[in-house]
Structures are given as C-alpha cells and as structure tokens.
Amino acid sequence: MPEELAVRIEDLSIKYKINVDTKRTLKNAVMRASKGERVRTRVVEAVKHLTLDVPHGSVLGIVGANGAGKSTLMRSIAGILPPTEGRIIVNGKISTLLALGVGFNPALSGRDNIILGGLASGMTREEIEAKTEEISDFAALPDGFIDMPVRTYSSGMYGRVAFSVAVNMTPDILLLDEALSAGDASFKEKSFNRMRELCKEARTIVIVSHALATINELCDSAIWLHKGSMLAKGKPDAIVDQYLKFLDVGALPSNFEDM
Amino acid sequence: MPGPVKNSDFVSKIQVFEPHKAALPPLVPYFREFWKRRAFATELARFADKAEYLDSKFGKVWLVLNPLLLAVVYFLLVTVIRGSGSKNLGLTTLAHILIGLFTFYFAQNCISAGAQSITAGGRLILNQAFPRALLPFSSTISAFQQFLPTIPVYIFVIVVGKQFFPTTQVPGLTWSYLWTPFIIFMVGLTGFGLALLFATMNVYFRDTNKLLTYMTRIWLYLSPILWQPSMLHGWHKLAIYLNPLGPVLSANSDVWISGKSPSLTIILGSLFWAAFAILFGGYFFISRERDFAVRI
Numbered sequence: 001m002p003e004e005l006a007v008r009i010e011d012l013s014i015k016y017k018i019n020v021d022t023k024r025t026l027k028n029a030v031m032r033a034s035k036g037e038r039v040r041t042r043v044v045e046a047v048k049h050l051t052l053d054v055p056h057g058s059v060l061g062i063v064g065a066n067g068a069g070k071s072t073l074m075r076s077i078a079g080i081l082p083p084t085e086g087r088i089i090v091n092g093k094i095s096t097l098l099a100l101g102v103g104f105n106p107a108l109s110g111r112d113n114i115i116l117g118g119l120a121s122g123m124t125r126e127e128i129e130a131k132t133e134e135i136s137d138f139a140a141l142p143d144g145f146i147d148m149p150v151r152t153y154s155s156g157m158y159g160r161v162a163f164s165v166a167v168n169m170t171p172d173i174l175l176l177d178e179a180l181s182a183g184d185a186s187f188k189e190k191s192f193n194r195m196r197e198l199c200k201e202a203r204t205i206v207i208v209s210h211a212l213a214t215i216n217e218l219c220d221s222a223i224w225l226h227k228g229s230m231l232a233k234g235k236p237d238a239i240v241d242q243y244l245k246f247l248d249v250g251a252l253p254s255n256f257e258d259m
Numbered sequence: 260m261p262g263p264v265k266n267s268d269f270v271s272k273i274q275v276f277e278p279h280k281a282a283l284p285p286l287v288p289y290f291r292e293f294w295k296r297r298a299f300a301t302e303l304a305r306f307a308d309k310a311e312y313l314d315s316k317f318g319k320v321w322l323v324l325n326p327l328l329l330a331v332v333y334f335l336l337v338t339v340i341r342g343s344g345s346k347n348l349g350l351t352t353l354a355h356i357l358i359g360l361f362t363f364y365f366a367q368n369c370i371s372a373g374a375q376s377i378t379a380g381g382r383l384i385l386n387q388a389f390p391r392a393l394l395p396f397s398s399t400i401s402a403f404q405q406f407l408p409t410i411p412v413y414i415f416v417i418v419v420g421k422q423f424f425p426t427t428q429v430p431g432l433t434w435s436y437l438w439t440p441f442i443i444f445m446v447g448l449t450g451f452g453l454a455l456l457f458a459t460m461n462v463y464f465r466d467t468n469k470l471l472t473y474m475t476r477i478w479l480y481l482s483p484i485l486w487q488p489s490m491l492h493g494w495h496k497l498a499i500y501l502n503p504l505g506p507v508l509s510a511n512s513d514v515w516i517s518g519k520s521p522s523l524t525i526i527l528g529s530l531f532w533a534a535f536a537i538l539f540g541g542y543f544f545i546s547r548e549r550d551f552a553v554r555i
Contacts, residue, residue: 001273016553025466075552079276079388082549088276098386107310116306119299120389122292149310 001089006173006204007054007077011086014047014072046072048228049086056092056172057202059195061219061236063212063243068225070208074098074175077206092172092204095121097162097179106151110161111136113150117165131168138194139164140187160187167194174198177208192218212240282546289545293390300393304401322405323412326364330357337485350420350427351516357416358515359484359508361409362442366450366504367475368402373454374461374468381555391548392541395454403447413515430518438514438521445507445529452536453503455544462547462554483508487516503532 001008020040032039046069054060062070075081077088078096104113114135118128136146139160141153150158163179174195195205195218209215215222215236222239224232224246232242305314312318334353373395377384380394417429461467479485482502488509491498499505506528510521521529 016550018553024464026464026470027466029464075385076276079274080385080552083276083278085278087278090274090276091272093272094388096386104382105306105310108306112306112309116299116303117383117387119296119302120383120387120393122295122389125298125302 001091004055005053006056006058006090006092007052007206008089009050009052009077009086010088012047012050012073012076012083012088013045013085014069014076014081015043015045015084016081017041017043045228047076050228050230051086052223052230052233054204054206056204057199058221059199059205059207059219061215061222061239062206062208062225063210063215063222063239064225065247067227069228070225071098071177073225074177074206074208077173078175090173093170094173094175095166095169095171096175097166098175098177104150104158104162107149109148110139110141110146110150110153114161114165118169121169123169135161135164135168138168138190156184156187163191167191167198171198172203174203174205176205178210212244216240279549283542284545284549286545289390293392293396296389296393299389300397301400303394303397304404307397307401308404319408323409326360326409327357327412330360333360333485350417350424351429353420354413354417354429355487355512355516356484357413358511359482361406361413362446362508362511363479363482363484363504364409365402365406365443366446366453367479368405369399369447369450370453370457371468371471371475372398372402373451374457374471376454377458377462377551378465378555384551384555391551392455392544395458395544396451398454399447399451402450403443406443429516433518435514435518435520438510441526442507442510442514442529445510445533446504448533449503449507449536452533452538452540455540456536459540459544459547462551478502478504483512488512489517500528503536506532 018041020042029039048069050073062073064070072081074096075098076083077090078094078098079090080098105116108116111132114132115125115128118131119125123131139146139157141157141160145153145157146161150161153161159179166174166176166179198205205218207215207219219236221234222236223230224239224243226246231246232239308314308318330353333356337352337356338349376394376398377391383394384391421427421429421431457467457471481498482504483499488496488499499509502508506525510525510529513519513521513525
C-alpha cells in the first residue's frame with residue numbers, strides 16, 4: 001500500500017444475517033422447533049463492492065440515508081466487523097466514536113470509564129492515566145461530575161466525555177459516527193478546532209453525519225453511500241448538493257441547520 | 260482479524276482486515292492483543308466490584324456471609340435428613356460442605372457473570388475492536404477475588420471448631436495443602452472455559468442465563484459437596500468423572516477433609532475437564548466473536 005494512504009478499501013462487501021424473530025430465546029427456539037418452523041433470518045448486504053482510498057491528513061465525510069451502510073463501513077474500518085469480501089488495510093492507530101453508547105458503563109464514573117476505554121484500546125495504565133486529565137479538561141464538565149457515575153450525566157455531558165476521549169487519544173485515524181451532535185455551540189466550536197488541529201498534524205478523520213453543514217465545513221472530500229454502494233465521490237459541497245437533490249428536498253435551509 | 264502486524268509499539272501500525280475463511284482468526288496475534296490488554300480485564304473486574312459496592316467493608320462481609328449462611332442451611336438440611344451422627348462427624352460434614360460450597364461458588368460466579376459479560380458489554384463491543392475473550396476473563400478474575408477471602412473464613416471456622424471438638428477427623432496442617440493452588444487453578448480454568456461457552460450462547464439465546472440458574476442448582480446437588488465422594492461405590496463413582504467439577508471437587512475433599520493428596524485418576528480427571536472446557540469453550544467463543552457486533 002502506498003505510504004501516503006491511511007486507509008485503503010479494496011472491493012469491500014459486507015453481508016450479515018439478522019434474525020427476524022424478535023425474541024431470541026432458547027424457549028422460543030425449542031417451541032419453534034416443536035412446530036417445525038425454521039428460524040427466519042434475512043441477509044443484509046450493508047456494503048457492496050466498495051473501493052476507496054483515504055490519504056493521510058484528509059477529512060472524509062460520508063453522507064447517505066438511514067440504512068445506507070455508513071455505520072457498517074465505519075465498524076469494518078475499525079476492525080470490529082470483518083469483511084465478507086475484499087479487504088481493508090489500515091495504516092495507523094485508530095480511535096473510534098461509533099455508537100452512541102460509546103462503551104460507557106453507567107454505574108462507573110466518567111474517569112473510570114475513560115481509563116477502561118483507554119485500556120481496551122491497548123494503551124498502558126500509565127499512558128491512559130497521563131491522558132485522563134487532558135480528556136476531562138477538554139470535556140469541561142461542571143464541578144466534580146467527572147467522578148460521578150455516568151448515569152447521572154445529561155446526554156450532552158455524556159457526549160462531551162465520549163468525544164473528548166475519541167479526539168484526545170492522539171489517533172492517526174479518527175472515526176466519528178454522528179458524534180458531533182453532542183454539546184452546545186461552544187463545545188461544538190471547540191470540537192471543530194480540535195479536529196482542525198488533528199488535520200494539521202496529518203491525522204486522518206472520517207466523519208459520518210446527517211448534519212450536512214458539518215460535512216461542508218470540515219471535510220475536504222466526501223462520498224455518498226446509497227444502499228451499500230458508493231454513488232458519488234468528490235468535493236463535499238458537490239456531493240452534498242447531489243445528495244440533497246436526490247432526497248428531493250432541494251437545498252432547504254433546514255437541512256443546513258445543524259443537527 | 261488483524262493480519263500481518265508491523266512494529267506493534269502501541270497498537271499495530273498496519274492492520275489488514277480480510278474475510279475469514281477459517282473459523283478461527285490467526286491465534287498468535289489474537290493472544291498477543293489479549294495479553295497486551297490484560298490490564299483492561301483486571302481493571303474492569305475491579306471497577307465492576309466497585310460499582311456493586313463490593314469494595315466496601317460490608318460488601319466484602321456479604322461476599323463471605325452469603326455462602327457461609329448457605330452452608331449452614333445445607334448443613335442443617337443434611338444432618339436432619341441423615342439423622343444425628345456422632346458430634347465428630349458433625350464438624351467434618353460442616354467442613355466438607357463449607358469448602359465444597361466456597362469452591363463451587365467460585366466456579367459458579369465465573370460462569371454466571373461471564374455468561375452475561377458479552378451482552379452486558381455490548382456498548383464497548385460496538386465501539387472498539389479488542390479480543391472479546393477479555394470480558395469473560397475479567398469475570399473470572401472478579402470471581403477469583405471474591406473467592407479468596409472465603410479461605411481464611413474456612414480456616415477460622417475449622418480452628419475454632421477444633422477447640423470444641425478436639426477428636427474431629429478434620430486434618431490440621433498437612434503437606435497435602437500444597438495441592439490447593441493446583442485445585443484453585445483448575446477450578447478457575449474450568450470456570451473460564453464454561454464462561455466462554457455460555458457467554459457465546461447468551462448472545463444467541465438471551466434466556467441462557469435463566470437456564471443457567473436451574474442448571475447450576477442441579478449441578479450443585481450432583482457434585483460432591485452435600486455428599487462425600489467416598490459415599491459412592493462401584494459404577495456410581497462414574498458420577499464424579501462425568502461432572503466437569505467432579506474430579507476437582509473430589510481433590511478438594513481429599514485435601515481439606517481427608518488430609519491426603521488426591522489420587523492420580525482424580526488429578527487426571529481435573530486436568531481433562533479444565534483442558535476440555537478451555538479448548539471447547541475457547542473454540543466456540545473465538546470462532547463466533549466476530550459475529551457479536553451484529554448480534555448485540
């Protein structure tokens with residue numbers, strides 16, 4: 001893989017089976033078997049034959065309707081979901097902010113959660129402890145909240161901590177899935193600044209967002225995913241325009257009104 | 260999952276994610292990543308105890324009190340059903356039930372907490388890539404930490420008991436106690452292996468845990484805890500070897516109650532079940548763990 005690439009995706013397809021039945025219990029399985037019914041499953045083709053290169057130091061935006069395969073693509077870049085076909089080569093340390101839950105244990109304090117997240121990502125105890133202050137300063141929670149159980153947090157505070165963890169791990173590649181909706185205007189400004197800093201340090205960011213203004217403002221290229229396939233690739237404003245046209249709502253201001 | 264790895268100073272620099280044709284991911288990188296993150300498992304165990312206040316003073320007392328009270332209940336049950344024996348037998352029975360229950364609880368805690376570790380750790384699984392076996396491993400560490408303080412409690416009960424019943428058969432200090440670390444290790448391995456198995460099952464069938472509560476109860480009665488292995492004769496002895504915890508609990512009785520070293524067949528039986536549980540549970544878990552993110 002060429003040196004200047006952070007992520008190379010070659011002919012990637014991801015399929016997985018989902019269970020149609022709501023309750024996945026042993027009891028139901030036995031009852032179903034006794035009636036001679038089969039398990040109803042459905043194969044989801046989340047990503048279809050996607051090829052894409054992301055150079056170091058670039059910010060890639062991904063737009064697309066719900067169910068387009070954006071989150072699946074992000075998870076596969078993070079190494080959480082294995083590809084069904086094709087392959088992904090990643091050059092660098094990845095930091096993720098993918099699920100809204102971001103792996104927090106609600107019974108533990110923000111600080112404990114930060115430490116656990118760092119250790120899970122492969123940092124040593126010393127490395128993450130050195131970062132904890134920085135992360136909690138960046139999140140700037142009200143007095144003492146960082147040592148309170150996460151279940152006492154407002155959703156804004158929750159999101160701020162999660163975002164601070166993701167951006168302060170000095171990642172080479174930062175994957176953000178709808179992560180910017182957290183926090184108020186001032187925190188958002190701070191987040192944007194931090195992301196611009198990361199870019200200057202030649203770090204790579206991939207953003208999934210429905211907030212199209214964010215894509216326009218931060219990204220230097222964008223792709224449009226639709227039902228697992230890449231429909232377009234190019235400059236963010238061009239992609240956003242095409243996407244909006246497709247949605248058949250035109251460039252209504254409400255879409256730019258930010259999350 | 261992670262393919263060829265270069266310069267793994269922090270997190271492997273270049274990672275290649277490819278479809279897995281084989282059921283198992285490359286095991287060397289898997290265990291390397293597992294080992295690198297072992298601090299995660301120990302911290303998670305500590306934090307989980309903290310969240311349940313088990314790090315508080317009363318929390319620790321409760322950890323010991325719970326099996327202790329149960330042991331008293333079972334002791335009453337057993338002596339009532341069997342009728343009153345000599346007083347000497349009384350302390351032996353109590354000692355056997357105590358150490359058996361404490362050890363059994365260690366395995367049971369590994370399994371029941373481990374079985375829920377994946378479904379409970381869902382958010383972490385959705386956000387980060389790491390060897391998932393760390394989650395049940397953390398439950399095993401936690402179960403071990405809860406088991407440790409029960410040993411001094413047992414010793415205390417026996418030392419005090421011996422003052423009242425000096426003629427009891429419960430042994431004092433013998434060399435056979437040197438088998439204890441081996442026994443604890445075997446129980447831990449078997450518990451971890453079964454935790455891996457049931458954690459995977461719990462992802463596919465969310466009521467596995469309910470089933471487990473019945474299973475462990477029946478398992479307790481089938482294990483040499485309320486009855487002594489020496490009570491079995493002829494082919495009934497097979498009951499010990501068909502039970503994953505049977506040999507190791509027999510070894511436990513040998514050491515703590517009879518004051519002798521376990522027999523070779525008992526040791527081989529313990530080794531067999533520990534290896535079987537780890538290999539079978541490990542295969543079942545690791546070959547399916549890449550599926551967990553879409554099933555959580």
